[in-house]
Amino acid sequence: MSYDILKQNIQKHINLSTADLELICSYFKPASLKKKEFLLTQGSVCKLEGFVIDGCFRVFTLDKKGNENTLYFAAKDWWLMDIDSFMNQVPSGLNIQAIEDSEVLLISRRDKLALYDSMPVVEKLFRIIFQKGLVSWQRRLVRNHRFTAKERYFHFIETYPGITSKLTDKQIAGYLGISHEFLSKIKKSEK
Amino acid sequence: MSYDILKQNIQKHINLSTADLELICSYFKPASLKKKEFLLTQGSVCKLEGFVIDGCFRVFTLDKKGNENTLYFAAKDWWLMDIDSFMNQVPSGLNIQAIEDSEVLLISRRDKLALYDSMPVVEKLFRIIFQKGLVSWQRRLVRNHRFTAKERYFHFIETYPGITSKLTDKQIAGYLGISHEFLSKIKKSEK
DNA sequence: CAAAAGAGTTGAACTTGTTCAACTCGGGTA
DNA sequence: TACCCGAGTTGAACAAGTTCAACTCTTTTG
Numbered sequence: 001m002s003y004d005i006l007k008q009n010i011q012k013h014i015n016l017s018t019a020d021l022e023l024i025c026s027y028f029k030p031a032s033l034k035k036k037e038f039l040l041t042q043g044s045v046c047k048l049e050g051f052v053i054d055g056c057f058r059v060f061t062l063d064k065k066g067n068e069n070t071l072y073f074a075a076k077d078w079w080l081m082d083i084d085s086f087m088n089q090v091p092s093g094l095n096i097q098a099i100e101d102s103e104v105l106l107i108s109r110r111d112k113l114a115l116y117d118s119m120p121v122v123e124k125l126f127r128i129i130f131q132k133g134l135v136s137w138q139r140r141l142v143r144n145h146r147f148t149a150k151e152r153y154f155h156f157i158e159t160y161p162g163i164t165s166k167l168t169d170k171q172i173a174g175y176l177g178i179s180h181e182f183l184s185k186i187k188k189s190e191k
Numbered sequence: 192m193s194y195d196i197l198k199q200n201i202q203k204h205i206n207l208s209t210a211d212l213e214l215i216c217s218y219f220k221p222a223s224l225k226k227k228e229f230l231l232t233q234g235s236v237c238k239l240e241g242f243v244i245d246g247c248f249r250v251f252t253l254d255k256k257g258n259e260n261t262l263y264f265a266a267k268d269w270w271l272m273d274i275d276s277f278m279n280q281v282p283s284g285l286n287i288q289a290i291e292d293s294e295v296l297l298i299s300r301r302d303k304l305a306l307y308d309s310m311p312v313v314e315k316l317f318r319i320i321f322q323k324g325l326v327s328w329q330r331r332l333v334r335n336h337r338f339t340a341k342e343r344y345f346h347f348i349e350t351y352p353g354i355t356s357k358l359t360d361k362q363i364a365g366y367l368g369i370s371h372e373f374l375s376k377i378k379k380s381e382k
Numbered sequence: 383c384a385a386a387a388g389a390g391t392t393g394a395a396c397t398t399g400t401t402c403a404a405c406t407c408g409g410g411t412a
Numbered sequence: 413t414a415c416c417c418g419a420g421t422t423g424a425a426c427a428a429g430t431t432c433a434a435c436t437c438t439t440t441t442g
Contacts, residue, residue: 061333069336071329084326116318120311127307127314130321135275137328138262142252144335145260145368149429168389177336182429184391340399359419373399375421389438400427407420412413 002030002053006105009051009077013128020121027115028105033098039080040096046085048106052078055102056166060095060174070174073099075163079129080104086112100166149178150186193221193244197296200242200268204319211312218306219296224289230271231287237276239297243269246293247357251286251365261365264290266354270320271295277303291357340369341377 003025010021028051033039040046042062052074059080060070071094074080085092086109107115115122143152153176157164164172169187173180194216201212219242224230231237233253243265250271251261262285265271276283277300298306306313334343344367348355355363360378364371 063337067337069333071333083322087322116315120314123311123314123318124307127318127321130318130325131274131278133325134321134328137325137332141328141332141335142260142262144332146254146258148427170389179430180390181392181431185429188391339397361419370400371420372401372422376399379421383442385440385442387438387440389436391436392434394433395431397430398428401425402423404423405421408418410415410417412415 002103002105003028005053005077006051010125013132014121014125016121020119024115024119024122025105027111028107031104031106033102033104035098035100035102038095038097039104040082040085040092040094042093042095043091045089046082046092046094048108049086049112050080050104050106052076052080053103053105055098055100055104056163057096057102058099058167058171058174060097061093062095068174069177070171073160073163073167073171073175075166083130099171144177149176149182150189152176153183153186193294193296194219196244196268197242201316204323205312205316207312211310215306215310215313216296218302219298222295222297224293224295226289226291226293229286229288230295231273231276231283231285233284233286234282236280237273237283237285239299240277240303241271241295241297243267243271244294244296246289246291246295247354248287248293249290249358249362249365251288252284253286259365260368261362264351264354264358264362264366266357274321290362335368340367340373341380343367344374344377 006025006028007021010016010024016024030053031050033055039048039050039057054076056073056075057080058070058073059082060068062068080096082092082094082096084090085094089109116126143155147155153172156172156176169183170180173183176183197216197219198212201207201215207215221244222241224246230239230241230248245267247264247266248271249261249264250273251259253259271287273283273285273287275281276285280300307317334346338346344363347363347367360374361371364374367374
């Protein structure tokens with residue numbers, strides 16, 4: 001059952017009664033996306049927050065020159081959201097696209113706000129999730145300042161071997177913040 | 192009264208009764224730090240979380256070569272913490288140093304955990320604070336990928352004119368992730 | 383199956399940023 | 413006052429990463 005992955009994810013963060021767990025999960029609705037389909041496009045308002053059950057997504061922005069900058073990839077067991085647009089109902093600066101056929105569990109903004117209001121433990125859950133997220137974003141920024149593109153590349157493939165295999169080099173380059181031509185040269189140099 | 196700044200900061204995020212606000216604030220104890228004094232040093236465990244009433248701090252890491260990488264500056268009305276070390280009681284990778292004589296309000300880990308447990312609204316407060324923090328770290332990473340050092344420099348001084356005046360160029364360079372020599376050349380080029 | 387589009391590679395010229403070393407300048411401290 | 417230290421500047425040589433263009437090789441799609 002696909003909800004098991006969500007339940008296990010929540011329990012990694014907090015201890016919860018089975019009843020509470022069931023109740024939280026009941027607000028999430030399953031959805032399928034085909035490869036290349038978008039869950040959110042830049043400029044529109046984010047209406048859904050998701051959790052990936054299977055498949056993989058990339059979350060990226062597009063600048064005027066058409067350069068893609070990838071914020072993160074979300075494979076199985078990852079949360080998927082544009083927090084800013086979802087919470088504040090402002091136009092999103094992000095695109096969320098399936099990079100392979102995928103299954104997600106989605107919650108609407110209204111339901112999420114209702115959960116926050118009715119279950120304090122959900123506040124705690126997301127306080128912890130965001131707290132952990134903040135730490136990893138801080139670390140990523142330091143790596144970006146401190147490490148060369150080559151070091152960042154090897155850090156990435158060692159840290160996320162499972163995701164790497166699903167991605168094109170162009171997508172990885174967009175995550176590392178380098179051109180795909182340069183990534184190609186990095187890979188060649190280390191053969 | 193110095194607690195007013197903290198109260199106003201909290202109220203920017205959530206609506207709270209005066210009684211709750213007073214109760215939360217009662218856990219925070221004032222402290223003074225002299226210029227160059229450390230609130231936390233790399234390798235030790237973070238025991239206190241702070242809120243800046245006056246002055247300014249820098250939060251940075253030091254690598255083997257002695258390069259300083261600044262995660263952020265915290266002036267009046269900013270929160271100050273190493274979330275990872277504080278929450279998980281692991282040795283910190285960060286240094287927190289006053290860059291001028293400063294006043295802070297500090298809360299211990301025990302008191303913070305007690306607040307989380309006894310007041311669900313505190314969970315909400317920090318859920319919102321971390322949520323906003325996450326958004327700005329994501330944006331900063333995109334700026335780092337997309338913008339040149341020169342663009343990042345002008346973005347910084349335009350966004351934080353008040354803090355800029357307190358900082359040396361070396362400290363700003365550490366925040367931007369460039370050498371201070373290169374920052375000097377950037378400033379010269381735009382005269 | 384054929385055509386087209388996208389992914390990856392390579393080279394050459396270029397831009398951005400680093401490193402190291404030498405120098406200047408102003409402010410605190412003995 | 414004299415000194416020294418840290419901040420900032422500058423130049424030259426170098427390293428890291430980009431851009432553009434040309435080419436190959438898969439993959440997708442009609």
